[in-house]
Structures are given as C-alpha cells and as structure tokens.
Amino acid sequence: MEIKKIGVVHDKNLDKNKSLMVDSVFNAINKKYEAVKIPFDENFFENIKKVDFVFNLSTSGGKEGRQIHIPALLDLLDIPYTGSSACTHTICLDKFITKLILSFYNVPTSRFTHIKENEYIENDLNLNYPLIVKPVREGSALGLTKNSVVWDLESLKREVEKIHKDFKEPVLVEEFIDGIEISCGVIGNDEEIIILPLLEIDFSSLPEGVERFYSYRVKNEIGDKVKYYCPARIDKEIEEKIKRGVKASYKALGLRDYARIDIRVKNDEFYILEVNSLPLLIPSYSDILKMGEKNGLNYDDFILKLLEVAIKRYF
Ligand SMILES: Nc1ncnc2c1ncn2[C@@H]1O[C@H](COP(=O)(O)OP(=O)(O)O)[C@@H](O)[C@H]1O
Numbered sequence: 001m002e003i004k005k006i007g008v009v010h011d012k013n014l015d016k017n018k019s020l021m022v023d024s025v026f027n028a029i030n031k032k033y034e035a036v037k038i039p040f041d042e043n044f045f046e047n048i049k050k051v052d053f054v055f056n057l058s059t060s061g062g063k064e065g066r067q068i069h070i071p072a073l074l075d076l077l078d079i080p081y082t083g084s085s086a087c088t089h090t091i092c093l094d095k096f097i098t099k100l101i102l103s104f105y106n107v108p109t110s111r112f113t114h115i116k117e118n119e120y121i122e123n124d125l126n127l128n129y130p131l132i133v134k135p136v137r138e139g140s141a142l143g144l145t146k147n148s149v150v151w152d153l154e155s156l157k158r159e160v161e162k163i164h165k166d167f168k169e170p171v172l173v174e175e176f177i178d179g180i181e182i183s184c185g186v187i188g189n190d191e192e193i194i195i196l197p198l199l200e201i202d203f204s205s206l207p208e209g210v211e212r213f214y215s216y217r218v219k220n221e222i223g224d225k226v227k228y229y230c231p232a233r234i235d236k237e238i239e240e241k242i243k244r245g246v247k248a249s250y251k252a253l254g255l256r257d258y259a260r261i262d263i264r265v266k267n268d269e270f271y272i273l274e275v276n277s278l279p280l281l282i283p284s285y286s287d288i289l290k291m292g293e294k295n296g297l298n299y300d301d302f303i304l305k306l307l308e309v310a311i312k313r314y315f
C-alpha cells in the first residue's frame with residue numbers, strides 16, 4: 001500500500017516541550033511524506049479519516065488512560081500507527097504488572113511487592129531494606145522524594161500512606177539498588193531490533209545531602225547537575241548481559257517500534273526498574289534522542305527511522 005498522508009496525532013493541550021516535540025516530528029515527517037497534525041479534540045474522528053498512517057505522540061488523557069486511548073481507537077478504526085499497542089501500554093503503565101511479567105520470564109528486576117489502599121502492611125514483607133516506595137502508575141519521577149527510600153517499617157508505613165493519600169493508587173515497594181543508573185533505548189521489531197548505546201546517568205556530582213537517584217527535584221529542578229555518559233562506562237560483559245535482558249523484556253512485553261528501559265546495575269548484575277513504552281521525543285531533551293545521536297541519527301533521521309520500522313511492520 002502506498003502511504004499518502006501521515007497524521008501526527010497529539011494531545012489537545014500541550015506544554016512548551018510537547019509543542020516543540022509535535023512541531024519537530026511534523027517537520028521531520030514532512031521531509032519525506034505529506035504530514036498533517038491532528039489533535040485529539042472534538043474533530044478527531046473527522047480528521048483522522050483523512051490519513052492512512054499515524055505517528056502517535058499522545059501521552060495523556062484521563063487518570064488511568066494516559067497513552068492507551070489513541071492506540072485503542074486507531075485499532076478500532078483500523079488505521080496503522082507507530083508504537084506499541086494499547087495492551088502493551090497498559091502493561092507498561094503499571095510498574096507492578098510489568099515486573100510480574102519480567103519475573104515470569106526470569107528477567108532480573110529488584111524484589112518487590114504491591115500495597116493497595118487500605119491494605120494491611122505486614123511487618124515482614126520478605127524484602128531487604130533499604131526499600132524504595134513509589135506510586136505504581138506514575139512517571140517523570142512523580143511521588144519520588146528523598147524520603148521515598150526507607151530503612152525501617154515505621155518510615156515504610158509513613159511513605160506508603162503518603163503515596164496512597166497523594167495519588168489514590170496502589171504503591172510499589174521494591175528493594176533499592178544502590179548502583180549505577182542506566183537507560184537503554186530500543187528501536188525496531190523482531191529480528192531487526194537495534195539497541196542504542198547505553199546511557200549512564202551519574203548522580204555523583206549532586207550537592208551534598210541530595211539523594212542519588214531521579215527523585216522529582218533531581219529530575220526537574222537540579223537536572224543540570226546530573227552527568228550523562230553515552231556509552232555508559234561499564235564492562236563489556238555486563239553491557240552484553242543488559243542488552244540480552246532488554247531484548248528479552250521487549251519481546252516479553254510485546255513492545256513495538258521503540259521504547260526506553262530504565263535499569264540499575266550492582267555487583268555485575270542488572271535490574272530493570274521500569275519500561276517506558278512511549279518515551280517523549282523532545283529535541284535536545286529526551287534521553288532516547290541522546291542515545292540515537294551516538295548511533296549517528298540526528299533528530300529527523302531518528303523520527304524517520306521510527307516511522308520506517310512501524311511502516312515495515314504493517315506492509
Ligand atoms: N529499585 C530502585 N533502586 C534504585 N533506584 C530506583 C529504584 N526504583 C526507582 N529508582 C530511582 O527512581 C527513579 C524513578 O523511578 P522509575 O521507576 O524509573 O519511575 P519514573 O516512571 O518516575 O521514571 C529511577 O530513575 C531511579 O533513579
């Protein structure tokens with residue numbers, strides 16, 4: 001099938017960064033195809049009929065829906081689109097379910113449990129302190145503060161209650177991996193998966209007393225103090241091990257076209273923290289683009305590559 005027009009589908013309300021992302025993706029696609037921007041608004045169903053392929057950039061909507069609704073609707077309308085299915089996004093939005101599936105496939109992830117609102121907290125969770133407490137369905141380090149890492153039952157209970165109160169959703173409690181932080185970008189499908197150079201996120205230059213992980217304030221307020229190394233400064237052996245684990249996770253979760261996976265490494269073992277099934281593509285900002293650049297892909301090349309692997313999957 002010949003593709004005539006590509007719709008860049010995006011959320012109705014965009015902040016400055018997401019506007020830049022939508023415009024940049026639109027410009028990249030326009031180099032090769034005819035593109036049109038389609039917001040998810042009251043005219044969506046009318047506008048979507050005019051395109052024969054979608055580049056999906058919609059990441060928000062509803063409290064639990066987030067990036068699920070556009071793939072679900074496009075599937076219903078039988079319009080092909082970039083990225084994972086609604087089912088895979090649903091799995092990856094929930095860190096607990098993601099970890100359950102990874103554990104089933106023996107992909108290393110730190111030991112964990114799940115605590116619902118009003119659920120009794122056992123004195124012995126059969127996990128080793130320190131633990132990290134986070135909302136099960138958020139992203140962008142929401143709900144993560146210095147106090148999210150706990151060393152005893154009393155502070156664990158306090159943090160769990162706080163997350164329940166602030167987010168009204170279950171809490172994920174997992175063993176804190178005091179190690180090297182790595183993020184891994186993946187592009188492609190099936191036998192043609194490309195694992196991008198690993199990105200190491202180094203917190204060691206943060207001011208004294210600041211937590212050595214991506215809490216909300218580290219990510220959003222003092223991000224300029226965090227150092228990045230791409231490729232990561234780790235041994236070849238562990239790098240290969242991570243790449244195998246990432247491939248296994250991609251397959252186990254049914255990821256398509258592209259994704260970014262967050263990892264920690266300690267004592268020559270890696271642990272998958274979470275999977276971002278629809279990472280943002282904000283120029284000069286998004287981590288997956290930094291990894292792409294190391295692989296020789298500038299912004300427009302990167303976007304066209306994602307489109308190419310998605311189109312190949314359908315036709
Ligand atoms: N088990 C863990 N051990 C060590 N650090 C963790 C762990 N879980 C989360 N973190 C830290 O918190 C950050 C955010 O957690 P993550 O699960 O990736 O949530 P988000 O969806 O907000 O990115 C990670 O990048 C990492 O720095």
Ligand SMILES: [Mg+2]
Binds near residue numbers: 140262274
């Ligand atoms: Mg993360």
